[in-house]
Amino acid sequence: MFRPSFQRLLSLSSGGGRSYIMQSVRGIQTPRKLEGKVALVTASSDGIGLAIARRLAQDGARVLVSSRKQQNVDKAVQELKREGLDVEGTVCHVGKDEDRVKLVNTAVQKFGGIDILVSNAAVNPFFGNMLDSTDEVWEKVRLVKLQYLPIRYCGESPLYILMRGGSIVIVSSVGGFMPFPALGPYSVSKTALLGLTKALVPELTPLNIRVNCLAPGLIRTKFSSALWKDESVLDQLKVKLGISRIGEPEECAGAVSFLCSPDASYVTGETIVVAGGGQSRL
Numbered sequence: 001m002f003r004p005s006f007q008r009l010l011s012l013s014s015g016g017g018r019s020y021i022m023q024s025v026r027g028i029q030t031p032r033k034l035e036g037k038v039a040l041v042t043a044s045s046d047g048i049g050l051a052i053a054r055r056l057a058q059d060g061a062r063v064l065v066s067s068r069k070q071q072n073v074d075k076a077v078q079e080l081k082r083e084g085l086d087v088e089g090t091v092c093h094v095g096k097d098e099d100r101v102k103l104v105n106t107a108v109q110k111f112g113g114i115d116i117l118v119s120n121a122a123v124n125p126f127f128g129n130m131l132d133s134t135d136e137v138w139e140k141v142r143l144v145k146l147q148y149l150p151i152r153y154c155g156e157s158p159l160y161i162l163m164r165g166g167s168i169v170i171v172s173s174v175g176g177f178m179p180f181p182a183l184g185p186y187s188v189s190k191t192a193l194l195g196l197t198k199a200l201v202p203e204l205t206p207l208n209i210r211v212n213c214l215a216p217g218l219i220r221t222k223f224s225s226a227l228w229k230d231e232s233v234l235d236q237l238k239v240k241l242g243i244s245r246i247g248e249p250e251e252c253a254g255a256v257s258f259l260c261s262p263d264a265s266y267v268t269g270e271t272i273v274v275a276g277g278g279q280s281r282l
């Protein structure tokens with residue numbers, strides 16, 4: 001049995017982790033526990049969304065990748081197809097009715113139905129004091145809405161009515177538990193998603209749909225680059241983490257795959273925190 005030494009564990013938790021994680025992600029042959037499932041992942045041309053799309057496809061799902069720009073969708077789809085994964089792509093700005101309808105119709109046309117929805121898109125249009133945030137900011141930050149709408153609407157029918165049982169995962173943030181300084185509206189919207197997850201349970205359970213939430217901590221993506229590109233800023237943050245390194249998108253993807261899989265068949269209304277032990281201290 002593989003037992004890493006204490007020294008090895010130390011080196012992993014203090015920065016040597018990325019190559020090990022990437023090795024693990026590429027090297028481990030996981031059972032195809034999502035075989036026969038169809039998954040929609042919003043905002044999946046990059047970052048956490050792309051890692052989720054890749055992992056769900058590696059685990060056997062057929063995945064519809066989506067994002068706001070055609071060129072980004074094309075690039076992600078090509079990359080995943082080159083890896084031998086069963087994916088298609090379509091443009092979807094989750095705030096646009098017509099794009100959401102197209103997203104769902106494309107999944108049904110290409111793959112014959114929908115089993116899994118990962119609602120991952122988010123925006124952060126404001127940095128500053130809550131008391132200075134404008135109506136315009138809050139309008140944009142109805143990204144609660146951005147996250148909620150893919151679940152609620154599909155032309156005439158709510159998406160969850162069209163789903164054939166299955167699983168929804170909403171991507172929130174540790175900022176939903178403890179607001180990030182200067183990111184008040186964003187954090188508040190993420191708190192709302194924790195509530196949304198719970199509120200959907202009584203309505204989705206009779207439809208045989210589980211709904212859960214992911215709350216990432218600091219994860220290496222473009223979205224969070226201001227916090228990790230500068231080594232000195234990152235060093236300050238690392239002190240506040242239990243596992244003293246930044247997380248990788250792949251480390252969120254495994255948790256999402258678990259939530260969508262039969263292994264989580266008795267899990268609904270829950271939030272998994274993937275934050276290296278720093279969720280209340282960032």
Ligand SMILES: NC(=O)c1ccc[n+]([C@@H]2O[C@H](COP(=O)([O-])OP(=O)(O)OC[C@H]3O[C@@H](n4cnc5c(N)ncnc54)[C@H](O)[C@@H]3O)[C@@H](O)[C@H]2O)c1
Nearest residue numbers: 043046047048093094120121122173216218219221223224
């Ligand atoms: N990176 C982190 O440290 C971190 C921490 C906590 C939570 N999150 C959450 O993870 C999710 C993914 O973020 P990420 O870090 O991978 O960043 P990212 O920048 O790679 O992804 C965010 C994506 O959302 C997309 N997007 C924005 N508005 C959209 C819209 N209207 N329609 C469709 N797509 C839209 C962007 O184009 C972008 O691709 C977000 O919900 C974010 O709030 C990230």
